Amino acid sequence: NAGVTQTPKFRVLKTGQSMTLLCAQDMNHEYMYWYRQDPGMGLRLIHYSVGEGTTAKGEVPDGYNVSRLKKQNFLLGLESAAPSQTSVYFCASSYSPGQGLNSNQPQHFGDGTRLSIL
Amino acid sequence: GDSVTQMEGPVTLSEEAFLTINCTYTATGYPSLFWYVQYPGEGLQLLLKATKADDKGSNKGFEATYRKETTSFHLEKGSVQVSDSAVYFCALSLITGGGNKLTFGTGTQLKVEL
Numbered sequence: 001n002a003g004v005t006q007t008p009k010f011r012v013l014k015t016g017q018s019m020t021l022l023c024a025q026d027m028n029h030e031y032m033y034w035y036r037q038d039p040g041m042g043l044r045l046i047h048y049s050v051g052e053g054t055t056a057k058g059e060v061p062d063g064y065n066v067s068r069l070k071k072q073n074f075l076l077g078l079e080s081a082a083p084s085q086t087s088v089y090f091c092a093s094s095y096s097p098g099q100g101l102n103s104n105q106p107q108h109f110g111d112g113t114r115l116s117i118l
Numbered sequence: 119g120d121s122v123t124q125m126e127g128p129v130t131l132s133e134e135a136f137l138t139i140n141c142t143y144t145a146t147g148y149p150s151l152f153w154y155v156q157y158p159g160e161g162l163q164l165l166l167k168a169t170k171a172d173d174k175g176s177n178k179g180f181e182a183t184y185r186k187e188t189t190s191f192h193l194e195k196g197s198v199q200v201s202d203s204a205v206y207f208c209a210l211s212l213i214t215g216g217g218n219k220l221t222f223g224t225g226t227q228l229k230v231e232l
Binding site for chain 1: 122152154159160161162163164167207219220222223224225
């Protein structure tokens with residue numbers, strides 16, 4: 001069972017370079033998310049998507065762009081990398097909430113991408 | 119805004135000791151509550167959840183009870199093992215028109231020694 005797969009696992013960039021992180025899920029989930037994890041700050045939501053062709057901003061969206069052209073894939077782009085974007089990036093996916101109150105579906109996470117910007 | 123506060127770590131225990139990791143939350147609505155665990159080099163895994171007041175989530179010997187009156191969701195385990203060493207995250211989720219986004223605490227590192 002693949003679940004949520006992130007590529008690459010590690011990457012080192014120079015300031016100003018661009019790159020794209022790929023997230024793929026095989027669980028037919030509607031919702032997908034990108035987080036960054038920094039020491040002492042937990043996980044913070046960058047962008048998310050509630051369905052194919054839709055994206056929305058999270059808590060810390062500046063400097064990032066995303067695309068959801070296919071339901072199973074969610075791409076995170078850095079157009080001009082900055083040292084402040086050095087972090088571990090996690091992708092997650094979930095089913096959409098069911099009908100009624102308290103139907104939150106748990107999120108399933110990938111193993112992360114460790115990104116260093118020099 | 120919504121927030122989650124966890125006790126700071128690291129927490130270091132001997133094997134078979136009792137574990138409590140405190141978690142309190144602030145939310146404008148009626149959230150669902152989760153505990154996630156992150157083992158070294160891996161992503162987060164759902165450990166347990168509770169969706170309404172007085173619900174008890176449990177898994178792998180861990181448990182937590184949703185206490186609305188104290189806005190808390192403390193994680194407990196009666197006897198920890200070395201294999202429980204990991205970082206534990208408390209989180210809340212509110213259903214909104216924009217998806218069930220999670221708000222995480224900062225995480226608590228647990229180290230269990232022989």
